[in-house]
Amino acid sequence: MNKNESIEQSLRRAVRLQVPDVYSRVANQPVRKDIEPFVPAAAKRRSGLAWSIAASLMSLALFVFGAWFMLLRVDSTIDLDVNPSIEIQINRLERVISLQPINEDAIPIVSGIGYRNLRLDQVLNAVVGSMYYHGYLESPESAILITVDNNDSQRASELELSVTIEIDKITRLGTDKIFSQTVGASPALAEMAERLGVSRGLMQLILEAQHHHPQISIMDLSRMPISELHRLAQGLPASAPLEEPLEEPFSPGKDLPAPAPLPETSGHGPKPPPEPLWHFPWDDDDLYEDDDDDLYDDDDLWDD
Amino acid sequence: MLLFAAIFDQDNAPSKTPVHLEEGLIERIGKDDPTAFKTFYDTINETLYAYLLSLTQNHQDAEDLLQETYLRVRASAHLYRPKGKPLAWVFTIARNLANMHHRGASRIQDLSDEDLENRFAHGSMDAHDRLVLHSLLEDLEEKQRSIILLHAVSGFKLVEISRHLELPLSTVLSSYNRGLRKLRNHLHIKGILS
Numbered sequence: 001m002n003k004n005e006s007i008e009q010s011l012r013r014a015v016r017l018q019v020p021d022v023y024s025r026v027a028n029q030p031v032r033k034d035i036e037p038f039v040p041a042a043a044k045r046r047s048g049l050a051w052s053i054a055a056s057l058m059s060l061a062l063f064v065f066g067a068w069f070m071l072l073r074v075d076s077t078i079d080l081d082v083n084p085s086i087e088i089q090i091n092r093l094e095r096v097i098s099l100q101p102i103n104e105d106a107i108p109i110v111s112g113i114g115y116r117n118l119r120l121d122q123v124l125n126a127v128v129g130s131m132y133y134h135g136y137l138e139s140p141e142s143a144i145l146i147t148v149d150n151n152d153s154q155r156a157s158e159l160e161l162s163v164t165i166e167i168d169k170i171t172r173l174g175t176d177k178i179f180s181q182t183v184g185a186s187p188a189l190a191e192m193a194e195r196l197g198v199s200r201g202l203m204q205l206i207l208e209a210q211h212h213h214p215q216i217s218i219m220d221l222s223r224m225p226i227s228e229l230h231r232l233a234q235g236l237p238a239s240a241p242l243e244e245p246l247e248e249p250f251s252p253g254k255d256l257p258a259p260a261p262l263p264e265t266s267g268h269g270p271k272p273p274p275e276p277l278w279h280f281p282w283d284d285d286d287l288y289e290d291d292d293d294d295l296y297d298d299d300d301l302w303d304d
Numbered sequence: 305m306l307l308f309a310a311i312f313d314q315d316n317a318p319s320k321t322p323v324h325l326e327e328g329l330i331e332r333i334g335k336d337d338p339t340a341f342k343t344f345y346d347t348i349n350e351t352l353y354a355y356l357l358s359l360t361q362n363h364q365d366a367e368d369l370l371q372e373t374y375l376r377v378r379a380s381a382h383l384y385r386p387k388g389k390p391l392a393w394v395f396t397i398a399r400n401l402a403n404m405h406h407r408g409a410s411r412i413q414d415l416s417d418e419d420l421e422n423r424f425a426h427g428s429m430d431a432h433d434r435l436v437l438h439s440l441l442e443d444l445e446e447k448q449r450s451i452i453l454l455h456a457v458s459g460f461k462l463v464e465i466s467r468h469l470e471l472p473l474s475t476v477l478s479s480y481n482r483g484l485r486k487l488r489n490h491l492h493i494k495g496i497l498s
Binding site for chain 1: 430
């Protein structure tokens with residue numbers, strides 16, 4: 001007999017000597033029959049583990065979604081137009097996600113500006129500083145158009161106000177040269193803006209102006225200074241008569257899709273007369289002896 | 305070679321007829337057949353106690369859980385679905401109850417010297433056998449204890465233990481060999497085995 005057998009025999013003898021006889025205690029004792037199969041604790045533990053893993057994964061998914069929702073999802077878009085046009089996208093925490101030039105003139109303004117995850121006010125400061133550096137906003141006629149896009153109109157209005165205050169604080173232009181508006185999501189407006197190479201905010205202002213002054217082409221309107229465009233968008237006459245068309249009149253059917261119905265605007269954006277919220281320094285009716293019709297109804301003006 | 309020798313070496317197995325539990329017994333217990341339960345009890349009692357002793361390391365707890373296991377078998381036998389592994393089903397119930405017992409009481413960690421003495425039932429037991437069993441319960445891991453005791457007491461081959469405990473055969477083999485080697489060493493150190 002080897003050592004292993006000896007050990008096993010000892011174990012067998014030791015165990016057999018103390019095996020209890022519990023038959024009488026368990027054979028006749030009433031038991032309640034189980035309704036479900038007896039689930040082993042190990043299986044329960046595994047089930048618990050599975051639930052823990054599922055809960056962890058769900059928490060992780062929620063965390064990722066929350067992080068995406070708070071940090072990466074575009075909450076609002078802010079267009080700054082001094083003609084060039086610049087688009088800033090921010091997240092819910094008002095951190096900048098992207099800073100894009102909308103037209104070629106805007107490229108030097110935004111190039112070199114580090115924006116990622118910076119606060120909106122910091123990026124506004126940098127952008128406006130760059131605008132000054134590149135010669136914009138220096139002339140007395142300079143004006144800036146702020147357009148805010150957010151699905152929540154209240155949030156859009158709040159943001160519009162805060163950006164306006166911030167820009168005014170930076171530029172000291174005065175609120176009479178800072179125009180702001182909100183726009184809603186409009187694919188037609190976005191498409192027209194893209195084809196014209198302007199921001200959606202500026203496109204909206206152009207459409208407003210053309211609505212009041214259909215005799216001026218969209219192309220010509222797109223080249224006007226912001227302040228003048230805003231004036232026309234309010235239904236006011238141009239500050240100076242147009243001596244000649246800037247270019248061949250724009251044909252919506254040919255060059256761009258027909259103007260879409262104007263999207264709803266809100267906040268301090270261009271609104272129809274008679275109560276404009278912004279006033280230009282020269283916004284004085286006395287300056288204009290001719291009425292609108294006299295100014296633009298000159299057939300010779302549009303002769304080729 | 306050693307692996308096959310360990311599995312099939314009949315000379316190494318204890319001289320005892322291995323327990324064979326018929327599946328039909330459990331179905332009959334589910335129908336409250338007292339004869340079936342008596343046969344079941346007589347067939348499995350020693351094996352089940354050995355298994356519970358290896359889990360609890362304590363005679364008193366093993367006895368308590370032995371009763372609970374029988375009652376649980378009677379309560380749930382009517383729901384048993386034959387899968388060809390009736391012993392595995394019984395062992396699972398026993399292991400489950402032992403786990404619940406451990407979690408509820410943490411008895412093993414709180415054993416006093418007096419409790420250690422109560423690891424064994426009162427009665428005459430050869431001092432050498434007692435020391436061997438004590439060393440097994442004290443020095444080996446749970447898996448090693450279960451496999452060695454089932455092999456020694458119930459006469460199961462290691463491949464059968466693998467099936468009944470639902471463990472990979474390789475695990476059973478290694479646990480058995482390592483456990484026995486460790487036990488031998490401990491017994492040698494303690495002067496119990498020359």
